[in-house]
Amino acid sequence: MQAPDDLTPAEAREYYLDDLRADSSDHTIRSYGYRLTQFVEWCEEHDVEQVSEISGWTIDQFKRDRQSMGDEPVTVKGKMVAVKQLLDYCARIDAVDEDLPEKVDIPSLSRAEETSDTKLAAEDAQALLEYYRNDPGVYATNHHALLEVLWNTGARLSGIRTLDLEDYYPDRQFLDFKHRPETGTGLKNDEDGERPVSIPETVCDVLDAYIERDRWEKRDDHGRQPLFSCRQGRPSASTIRSWCYLATQPCLHQECPHGETRPTCEYPHRNKASQCPSSRSPHQVRTGSITWHRDRGIPMEVTAERVNASPDVIERHYDKASAVERMEKRRRKYVQDLDFGDNSEQ
Structure with missing residues (x-):
């Protein structure tokens, strides 16, 4: 022994x-x-x-x-x-x-x-999504479809993996996240993580095109049909993470902020994509998405239900707006209510 x-x-x-x-x-x-x-x-x-x-x-x-x-x-x-x-x-x-x-x-x-401030900023997400939506060569690819869903739902990587084709409801415009550990895809909070999440029509258009043109018609080892699929069936967590790193590189739509040229840079390759200083992981996209939800005025309780996190956890770990950003995007609109105005009592 x-x-x-x-x-x-x-x-x-x-x-x-x-x-x-x-x-x-x-x-x-x-x-x-x-x-x-x-x-x-x-x-x-x-x-x-x-x-x-x-x-x-x-x-x-x-x-x-x-x-x-x-x-x-x-x-x-x-x-x-x-x-x-x-x-x-x-x-x-x-x-x-x-x-x-x-x-x-x-x-x-x-x-x-206590937590990283690194996130996919809203302006960077907007630039990336505009690039994907307006370039026919990359529209509705797996990278594009993944980024649309990550950004608009704030889902965790485990949530993305658990989605099946049947969990997408195009007519009613929502994705249904289900906990299925017995067949290899569990949610972080188990049954408490199950929820339907509505998505905009633009995201549905992308998913419809992705399913029709770019999605692999494959089943996983349990006979399920994953929404996001690859040659082997259901992609692993590391594969989805690599897709996300590749999907968020800024040199896709602008000059490289690090002085590289895409044809000679090593970062656009899958095994090097995570080393790009400007690429973002699914968790960092989730962080940026949650901050964006709050900046857009989505009520905290609605955001919490969509992303399956408590308000306290969101405030502490995900909502990465700076103090100035909170003032400009969330509180300035209320300033007019503080003015006495012409008809106010003197």
């Missing part, structure tokens, strides 16, 4: 994720798996071959490395929380000293640092 302190970081990661599966959602396991993969890869690059070799110095150097690589404070905090929980598990099975998890420094963040 293998001694626990002989486990490699990669083996410890897999044991820990297996231990999580009994009480955690697939989304949580994937999230921790991704964060810990970076820690495992870092250990391998620095010749940490067994978990028993991990020390306080090792942990500190990993944290400093992530900070020097430009990870935002909230990202660093998330990774260090994952490392501590991995080491808590390792201590429980006697793979590391019981005091090692206490040496993990979890950064304390201000409210402003």
